[in-house]
Amino acid sequence: MSAASQQFKHDAERLTHDLRHRLLIQTALKKYEVARDSKKSRYQDWQSARQTAAEIKWDAVNHLDTYLEEFASKLEARGAHVHWASTSEQARQIILGIVREKNARSIIKSKVMTGEEIHLNEALEKAGLTVVESDFGEYIVQLRREAPYHFVFPAMHLVRGEISELFEEKLGSKPTNDPEELMMIARGILRNKYITADIGITGANFAIAETGMISITENEGNARLTCALPKVHIALMGIEKVLPKLEDLALFMPMLATAGAGQALTGYNSLYAGPRQPGEPDGPDEFHLVLLDNQRTHLLADAEQRDALHCIRCGACLNVCPIFKNIGGHAYGTTYQGPIGSVITPHFRGLQDWKHLSGASSLCGACTEACPVKIDLHHHLLQSRRNAMARYPVWWERLAFKGFAFLVNHPVLAGLAPPLARVAQRFHPLIKRTPLDPARPWTRSRELPQVAKQTFKEFWRSRKR
């Protein structure tokens, strides 16, 4: 068992029994569900919108080379610098290179999940820079020095009291129970950071091939400020984010908002086409875009699961997942939590170490149904289980199945099993729930079903007579 797998089992076990955590998450997600359903019902045809979104993404991902080339050359024509990174290390080095060249000291960041993926903050801090997250939820988890809990709602696992205590300890603010006051404390501190930062770092939700733009979706206005005030703007994004045409956003912007947060449209949907252009009064003098592969081409090469690259990171699959609702986001130990994370993490970080995540599913299909771009999530989890079995067979599982196959292929032997089981079950209470109990994982929290007094075969025979 890999270290990641052991950690996952341990954390999942602990959090499943944490009723306070469960209540907190489920209350928050209930609010999301109500808002999402009310906004979804306004669409003339949500299902057709999903199909259209899936088709546009299919076209984009299956012609990725063409669109990516078009996107990069259009953006370069606007005076932007486009960088290419195959690995996390290369992406970090590119960004550190820009930072050193600019002699930068302080950096303001808006939410960027690819940054979490490549552990950018750690690298920048190690190089002696001050990095401040400006998204409110990200700011909170940064102060706590922990990973985001949910890739859309990073601080979903905290209540206001905990945030107030955190601010009291780290920022010296007065305790308060009012979410608005807490937000104002952060706002006050961050305002100055935008103005004094040398560099702003953002992610991107979409890239438009036709016009050479990146699109950033946010509610708080922190990305708008990050892209307006510092003199250098660096954007980091995965290569799969590209969309063919500008007007595709007319579908993807509202769908992302509705599926992701139950909104008709997110507060700010902003398109950035390079640095400040001639005749414009403000904006960065330099715009750098770092395009990150980091195993996305590995996922692209798996035609069966390629549609996982259609993901727009709305988080809808997490919000409906019965596993996520019970174990929460941190237990996954991944950048991307929930069903989509369980599908893509084995491609990004290795099947052997992360195959256990494909078991973290009830295969109910709620994720597949919630996905606005129709990624076949729960079938992909099944395929990952199959792939893991074929590539990394477990000897005792193989042996057990061989034994089982032998048994069911020999009717006389198989016929002996029920009477034996009946006898064994009589003695089971002697070892039940002890380490000797072979059914312990089950009997720890449940009862075994009673073996029937009569098998169906026996019943049928007795009836005929």
Added chain:
Amino acid sequence: MSERENIFGRIREALRVQAPIPGAHAASNGTPKAHTVSEAEAAKHIPEWLPPVGETFEQRVELFRANALDLKAEFHLLNGPSEMEDHLRGLAATEGWRKVATHSGELTDRACAALGLPLITTDANYDVRELESCDVGISQCEALIAQTGSVLVSSRSSGGRALSILPPHHLVLARRDQLVPDLPTAFALLKSKYQSDYPSLISFITGPSRTGDIERILVLGAHGPKKLTILSI
């Protein structure tokens, strides 16, 4: 070989195998068929799936008004520039504006002349700290979008990147004919207006700045404006 070529090499290699039809789930379809799914075909239908917007100007104004209310933005349909001037003077008095930020434009010039308050313009280089100390940022826009209650701004039509996001109150002045029905129309408008020379920032502003990061409770005025007022003239 450069990293760019390495990445393109891997992409082209990966794409040699065909992926299944979008939306066709693995259980129902084992072997991928040849197909002709294209962005151009799919995108034609976008307006048919999105929320309905009504047929007449009146219906669309009402839709915009309802959306603005839902978003906690102020919206007023005013009859002519003199009503706009009165409304602005009223706002300035109740909110106690001392300093105003704006950019030059037909509506903004008229509005600021009527206000007669100390002014900062973002038409050329300006001091960010000065802008930050203003009580309100007054800007024009590219369009208002009935479908979502959004204001479409750009760095060229709305005084650069910071004017609409830094001051605590963003006030938008729009002409009546700037109300467009839906998002596809807004993108078509941008395309026909700018063609290949786009402003470096285009932003759809939907309500005042907000966050739900604490217990999913809505808080207005996260990092951007706490208040958004839209006057259609």
